[in-house]
Amino acid sequence: MSLNKxxxxxxxLLDERLRKKPNPTLDHLIRYVSEGIGKPVSRRTIQLDIxxxxxxxxxxxxxxxxxxxxxxxxxxxxxxxxxxxxPVTADDLHGLxxxxxxxxxxxxxxxxxxxxxxxxxxxxxxRFNKQSRGEDKIIQFDRPNxxxxxxxxxxxxxxxxxRRRVKLYYRKFDGEAVKEHLIDPYVLRESRGxxxxxxxxxxxxxxxxxxxxxxxxxxxQVTDKTFDGKAFDSExxxxxxxxxxxxxGQAETVVLAFTPVQARYIQSQPxxxxxxxxxxxxxxxxxxxxxxxxxxxxxxxxSYGANVRVxxxxxxxxxxxxxxKKSLDQYP
Numbered sequence: 001m002s003l004n005k006x007x008x009x010x011x012x013l014l015d016e017r018l019r020k021k022p023n024p025t026l027d028h029l030i031r032y033v034s035e036g037i038g039k040p041v042s043r044r045t046i047q048l049d050i051x052x053x054x055x056x057x058x059x060x061x062x063x064x065x066x067x068x069x070x071x072x073x074x075x076x077x078x079x080x081x082x083x084x085x086x087p088v089t090a091d092d093l094h095g096l097x098x099x100x101x102x103x104x105x106x107x108x109x110x111x112x113x114x115x116x117x118x119x120x121x122x123x124x125x126x127r128f129n130k131q132s133r134g135e136d137k138i139i140q141f142d143r144p145n146x147x148x149x150x151x152x153x154x155x156x157x158x159x160x161x162x163r164r165r166v167k168l169y170y171r172k173f174d175g176e177a178v179k180e181h182l183i184d185p186y187v188l189r190e191s192r193g194x195x196x197x198x199x200x201x202x203x204x205x206x207x208x209x210x211x212x213x214x215x216x217x218x219x220x221q222v223t224d225k226t227f228d229g230k231a232f233d234s235e236x237x238x239x240x241x242x243x244x245x246x247x248x249g250q251a252e253t254v255v256l257a258f259t260p261v262q263a264r265y266i267q268s269q270p271x272x273x274x275x276x277x278x279x280x281x282x283x284x285x286x287x288x289x290x291x292x293x294x295x296x297x298x299x300x301x302x303s304y305g306a307n308v309r310v311x312x313x314x315x316x317x318x319x320x321x322x323x324x325k326k327s328l329d330q331y332p
Contacts, residue, residue: 009037010049011061015083018065023073050074053083147195149214153188156197159222160185168197169219170212178218183210184227187234191244198234200227209237211244242272242289243296254289254297255311262307263287271300286311298323 013036017024024032026046034041053063064077147153159166168181183199186209190196195214200207209232240251255278258266263285267277272289279286291297293316301308302323310317 006037007049010041010045011053011059011083013037014046014049014053015063018063018074018076019079019082023068023071023075025071025073029074147193147214149195149217152214152217152220153195155220155222156185156188160187163226163228165202165223165225165227166199167221167223168212168217171216171218173216181212183212186232189234189238189244196244198237200232240274240291242291242294242300245294245296247292247294247297249292251290251292252313252316254291254293254313254316256287256289256301257284257309257311258287258304259284259307262304284309293319302327 010033013033014029016036017029017032026043029050030041030043030046033046050065052059053061054065055062061083063083064081065074066077067074156166158164163184166183166185168183169178170181171178182202183197184202185197185199187198188195189198189211197212197214198209199212201210237246241247260283263280266275266287267285271287272291274288274290276288277285278288293313298316298319301310301320310320
């Protein structure tokens with residue numbers, strides 16, 4: 001059974017026709033569904049759909065479909081039955097709550113905003129049903145209510161698909177001046193509640209792949225200039241990157257000593273796909289990563305406080321020690 005958009009469209013059309021007179025034959029159902037979805041549907045597909053509506057434990061329609069052998073037709077034994085009348089289960093409500101929470105984070109996108117009223121109605125219905133069951137909100141996301149700069153998402157997706165160069169006006173955190181950048185956009189990436197654009201930046205006669213945070217965009221223009229981005233492999237680019245930005249130099253083997261409790265957290269949610277346990281004792285667990293040394297990695301390690309100790313490389317040990325010393329110097 002295929003739980004895709006076409007399948008549910010067929011179930012809806014079958015349900016619609018089975019509730020009408022005269023009772024339809026299999027050929028009538030095939031024609032009705034084919035016309036409804038705008039493309040031909042096979043006899044075998046409709047026969048399987050009827051079986052799924054009757055018996056599928058995934059759909060849980062339990063449709064009372066009867067076959068009249070004399071008239072070679074189908075009908076509902078319960079004339080009041082419709083798949084539209086089925087009660088919503090607790091699992092259904094949790095699934096809807098999860099979907100609505102995801103949509104809510106992208107509510108500023110035009111594609112989502114177009115259906116804002118419908119989504120809001122569904123959200124209110126879910127909340128009402130959960131309250132009537134005496135349930136509180138179960139699913140919460142540790143994400144912003146909306147991503148700053150999300151209005152640039154759709155034009156950037158279009159520019160990437162059409163391989164069009166963009167003109168980005170960007171303000172860094174460390175200054176008020178807005179700078180113009182000509183970029184061949186490659187990929188959009190989300191990290192820690194922020195969206196980033198990764199692309200090839202043209203600066204005079206030089207080019208370099210860089211990342212730009214959406215929340216620092218001040219304006220964006222999609223130009224008519226096209227580019228060839230086939231040579232860029234984003235998966236390979238991020239293979240040895242922790243977070244969003246490349247570090248200086250090549251990837252290195254980083255070895256970290258975690259306390260037993262912290263190690264369990266790290267093992268349950270790895271820092272990086274290259275993560276491996278290289279040694280484990282009663283007092284600590286040694287974990288290795290193959291990554292570039294960048295600011296994000298250093299910041300993450302500092303967030304663990306006394307629960308981690310950097311063993312190698314020596315350059316990372318010194319970076320972390322220097323940052324810890326700066327922190328201590330803040331307190332007289």
